[in-house]
Amino acid sequence: MSHLSIPRLLVLIAAVGALLLAPALRTSAASRTRAPAPSVSGTLTVNVGYEPASLDPAVDWDTGGETYIAAVYDTLFRAVGATRVSLKPGLATRWSVSRDGKTYTVTLRSGVHFHDGSTLNAQAVKFSFDRFLKAKQGSYGIFSEIKRVQAVGAHTVKFVLTYPFASFPQTLAMIDGPEIVSPKTVGSHQIASNGASYLDSHDAGTGPYELVSYLHNQRIVLKAFPGYWGGWKGKHFAKVVLQWPASSSTQRLRLQQGTLDGTITMTPEDFAAVSHSSGIQVQTHTAQTIFDVRINTTKHGLNNVHVRRALSYAYDYNGVVQGVFRGLAAKMRGVGPTGLKNFFPASHPYTFDLAKAQAELKAAGSAGKNLTFTVSYLPDDTPSIQAAQIFQADCAKIGIKINLQGIPIATYSNIVTKPSTDPDIWFGQWTMDYADDAEMYWSYFYSKNTPNNGANVMYYKDHVVDELLLKAQHATSEAKAAPYWKAAVNRIYQAAPEIWTVQPREQIALRSNIGGYQYSFLFSKFYWPVYSMYRK
Amino acid sequence: MLAFVIRRLGFLVIVVIGVSMLTFAMSHLVPADPARLLLGKTATPAQITQIRRGLGLDQPVPVQYLIYMDHLLHGDFGQSISSRRPVLSDFLDYFPATVELTLYAMLMALVVGIPLGVLSAVWRGGWLDHFTRVTSLFGVSIPLFWLGLLFQLIFFGWLHILPSDSRLDGNVAAPHHITGMYTVDSLLTANWPALFSSLDHVLLPAATLAFATLATVIRVTRSSMIEALGKDYIRTARAKGVARWRVNVRHALRNALIPTITLVGLQFGNLLGGAFLVEIVFSWPGIGFYSVQAIRNFDYAAIMGITIIVAIAYTVINLVVDLLYAVLDPRITYA
Numbered sequence: 071m072s073h074l075s076i077p078r079l080l081v082l083i084a085a086v087g088a089l090l091l092a093p094a095l096r097t098s099a100a101s102r103t104r105a106p107a108p109s110v111s112g113t114l115t116v117n118v119g120y121e122p123a124s125l126d127p128a129v130d131w132d133t134g135g136e137t138y139i140a141a142v143y144d145t146l147f148r149a150v151g152a153t154r155v156s157l158k159p160g161l162a163t164r165w166s167v168s169r170d171g172k173t174y175t176v177t178l179r180s181g182v183h184f185h186d187g188s189t190l191n192a193q194a195v196k197f198s199f200d201r202f203l204k205a206k207q208g209s210y211g212i213f214s215e216i217k218r219v220q221a222v223g224a225h226t227v228k229f230v231l232t233y234p235f236a237s238f239p240q241t242l243a244m245i246d247g248p249e250i251v252s253p254k255t256v257g258s259h260q261i262a263s264n265g266a267s268y269l270d271s272h273d274a275g276t277g278p279y280e281l282v283s284y285l286h287n288q289r290i291v292l293k294a295f296p297g298y299w300g301g302w303k304g305k306h307f308a309k310v311v312l313q314w315p316a317s318s319s320t321q322r323l324r325l326q327q328g329t330l331d332g333t334i335t336m337t338p339e340d341f342a343a344v345s346h347s348s349g350i351q352v353q354t355h356t357a358q359t360i361f362d363v364r365i366n367t368t369k370h371g372l373n374n375v376h377v378r379r380a381l382s383y384a385y386d387y388n389g390v391v392q393g394v395f396r397g398l399a400a401k402m403r404g405v406g407p408t409g410l411k412n413f414f415p416a417s418h419p420y421t422f423d424l425a426k427a428q429a430e431l432k433a434a435g436s437a438g439k440n441l442t443f444t445v446s447y448l449p450d451d452t453p454s455i456q457a458a459q460i461f462q463a464d465c466a467k468i469g470i471k472i473n474l475q476g477i478p479i480a481t482y483s484n485i486v487t488k489p490s491t492d493p494d495i496w497f498g499q500w501t502m503d504y505a506d507d508a509e510m511y512w513s514y515f516y517s518k519n520t521p522n523n524g525a526n527v528m529y530y531k532d533h534v535v536d537e538l539l540l541k542a543q544h545a546t547s548e549a550k551a552a553p554y555w556k557a558a559v560n561r562i563y564q565a566a567p568e569i570w571t572v573q574p575r576e577q578i579a580l581r582s583n584i585g586g587y588q589y590s591f592l593f594s595k596f597y598w599p600v601y602s603m604y605r606k
Numbered sequence: 607m608l609a610f611v612i613r614r615l616g617f618l619v620i621v622v623i624g625v626s627m628l629t630f631a632m633s634h635l636v637p638a639d640p641a642r643l644l645l646g647k648t649a650t651p652a653q654i655t656q657i658r659r660g661l662g663l664d665q666p667v668p669v670q671y672l673i674y675m676d677h678l679l680h681g682d683f684g685q686s687i688s689s690r691r692p693v694l695s696d697f698l699d700y701f702p703a704t705v706e707l708t709l710y711a712m713l714m715a716l717v718v719g720i721p722l723g724v725l726s727a728v729w730r731g732g733w734l735d736h737f738t739r740v741t742s743l744f745g746v747s748i749p750l751f752w753l754g755l756l757f758q759l760i761f762f763g764w765l766h767i768l769p770s771d772s773r774l775d776g777n778v779a780a781p782h783h784i785t786g787m788y789t790v791d792s793l794l795t796a797n798w799p800a801l802f803s804s805l806d807h808v809l810l811p812a813a814t815l816a817f818a819t820l821a822t823v824i825r826v827t828r829s830s831m832i833e834a835l836g837k838d839y840i841r842t843a844r845a846k847g848v849a850r851w852r853v854n855v856r857h858a859l860r861n862a863l864i865p866t867i868t869l870v871g872l873q874f875g876n877l878l879g880g881a882f883l884v885e886i887v888f889s890w891p892g893i894g895f896y897s898v899q900a901i902r903n904f905d906y907a908a909i910m911g912i913t914i915i916v917a918i919a920y921t922v923i924n925l926v927v928d929l930l931y932a933v934l935d936p937r938i939t940y941a
Contacts, residue, residue: 123688123690283780285774286891287891288772289772315772317771319755320770320887323758323759323762324770327762327763327770329769478638480636480903480904481636483638484638
């Protein structure tokens with residue numbers, strides 16, 4: 071074998087080095103120029119937090135995919151509002167419900183076209199729901215009450231349910247699941263059992279934007295769909311780039327430099343820093359996510375209502391709001407978040423009062439003595455960890471010993487399935503999927519909705535509450551359901567199977583020259599309303 | 607030579623079996639249920655049972671291991687819970703980005719490190735020698751993630767000459783996939799916008815990753831050059847009147863490079879480890895970025911697949927380095 075001479079090798083290395091260094095001296099002008107702005111122009115680049123697990127609305131069910139799904143696809147109704155949620159027409163203009171509450175008839179908007187040029191009709195809606203429910207992926211469990219979907223006219227669809235479900239129209243406004251897809255594009259492409267889907271790389275929507283390219287693990291690029299049924303009056307972006315930069319410092323630098331127009335997942339320190347930068351606005355909005363403390367009601371000591379109430383009085387709500395959330399949160403006033411349907415504020419809310427906690431322990435008798443519990447949380451859930459440490463110190467003052475333990479989600483999702491292995495006390499978070507607190511009441515407190523069927527990780531069981539929840543869940547209208555929800559919630563609140571702690575506020579950082587941003591209370595900061603946004 | 611290569615490939619098989627047994631055992635010691643994670647929070651018990659059966663999770667652990675190895679031999683590394691794609695597809699997407707980053711980091715370390723090491727040895731005790739000593743100390747002491755943030759601040763934040771993250775500008779389309787390394791693919795397809803953009807983007811993360819290796823390359827080259835310059839054959843060459851640069855480069859450096867080449871092989875493993883941090887800081891979609899996500903989600907198929915593949919890569923790199931010795935030094939032979 072001939073040997074490469076050393077001088078030649080060095081020259082070669084130097085040449086490659088020069089090639090490497092050359093671009094550093096050249097500013098990428100093309101990436102920083104903006105086209106002049108007629109009404110639909112320019113590019114919006116935003117951080118959506120995380121890469122979506124799938125671009126198929128029937129498969130995806132994560133916050134990272136919300137912006138893409140909502141930009142490319144439409145639902146029959148839309149849930150809008152920054153502080154309270156209201157239902158607005160989407161692809162459907164109105165709905166009616168049968169007397170028995172089991173059949174919903176929906177009238178579709180006319181003149182709507184898919185990105186492939188085909189026209190929206192009742193068959194497309196039936197096709198979309200059949201496909202979604204057959205795949206049994208993503209959020210399909212929320213729609214398990216659907217017995218069948220019928221196209222009864224060109225623009226009329228009937229949803230037949232197995233039982234009355236007053237919140238059904240709210241579920242039709244969810245992002246991820248009930249989006250309408252084009253039968254022409256999807257064709258015979260079925261969703262594989264492992265979730266792999268044709269729509270991961272194709273777009274079959276009616277939304278304002280259509281998919282241009284998806285560079286896996288880097289970005290998604292969208293462009294305005296000229297035939298969008300909502301029209302293009304006013305200012306809009308012609309192109310939208312969705313990214314998910316991991317590092318907070320990178321997000322901050324890019325925002326300051328203007329190569330990122332909006333971001334959501336920076337650290338509180340970086341949000342504070344950019345709030346003083348010129349050309350950047352930081353908005354703060356109350357979120358519907360709640361931080362709650364779930365108590366395993368089957369464990370010794372915790373099966374006593376007085377002990378549970380003592381724990382509710384030993385939680386320093388305001389201390390956590392100020393010390394952990396830096397004031398960016400509010401003490402919860404009831405079982406669920408404010409701002410959604412069926413929220414009922416507690417008449418006598420728990421407060422941080424160690425004297426009352428002591429009194430409750432005394433009322434518990436022998437069950438209130440020599441108590442030791444383990445408080446668990448996700449190892450990367452910093453607010454919960456800090457709140458648990460405050461709770462540990464306060465419980466020590468009333469004679470309850472608390473041990474702290476971080477448990478990864480993979481382990482938690484397994485051990486929670488049995489009351490014997492379910493953690494004593496879990497510091498967690500909950501976000502509503504559709505605009506109704508009732509989703510939480512039903513999933514959390516109906517005794518049969520233990521972790522294999524729902525979210526009752528407290529293993530809370532009260533037959534009176536069960537009856538009330540069943541009546542509410544199967545009511546034929548929201549008005550008829552509300553009194554049952556309220557009665558159930560009042561009883562649950564007194565039983566204290568949870569400590570209802572705080573409802574945080576979320577921060578969003580935007581370039582100041584971006585207009586049209588509207589926070590979505592239901593879909594949180596992860597949803598960017600790209601259609602309404604524009605450059606000033 | 608052939609016998610040596612075959613023997614080393616045999617070791618490779620043993621390494622793969624060892625690593626797979628270890629990672630499999632560790633993955634299954636954790637009380638987590640992959641079926642529940644795969645199906646999500648609305649899964650019914652019947653579905654979980656069905657998936658558990660499909661994945662073979664209802665079998666004893668040794669049987670599960672044999673099933674896994676059987677699938678492995680057929681190129682099936684399992685399915686990622688996070689991406690819902692085969693782990694091998696994910697790997698083929700992410701790994702080229704890491705290889706590209708690592709190669710450029712190594713190239714930078716050699717381009718800068720070898721000349722500096724040689725000059726430090728030739729001018730021992732001079733200002734350049736002192737400068738490289740301080741630089742080396744700085745390089746091995748400084749945490750990579752901090753250096754990355756510093757580079758971002760200087761070159762993106764203040765000077766505005768390099769991008770902060772990712773592999774391409776937002777307005778540049780990715781080159782046609784050939785190797786998955788954007789600089790190579792864009793060069794092969796004559797896609798100049800993608801070439802310049804990808805070079806722009808690789809520079810900062812590669813420079814960050816190169817820094818620790820650069821320090822070691824300088825120190826090792828310097829010491830072996832000093833040793834070589836003291837040998838008899840160098841004195842003889844000088845006595846014969848051979849030009850000084852020729853003595854230094856053709857006679858001394860050639861022998862001094864052997865320890866550096868050894869180092870390059872060993873440092874590849876370190877660079878892969880360092881890439882984990884650098885990829886997070888620069889949102890570089892490589893295998894480190896992917897692995898961190900997999901660990902956070904307890905994506906056990908992804909964790910196991912990546913561990914095994916990286917172990918294979920590491921072993922192959924070491925084999926290649928051993929073979930390079932023979933190329934550089936004809937006195938070395940393998941029986």
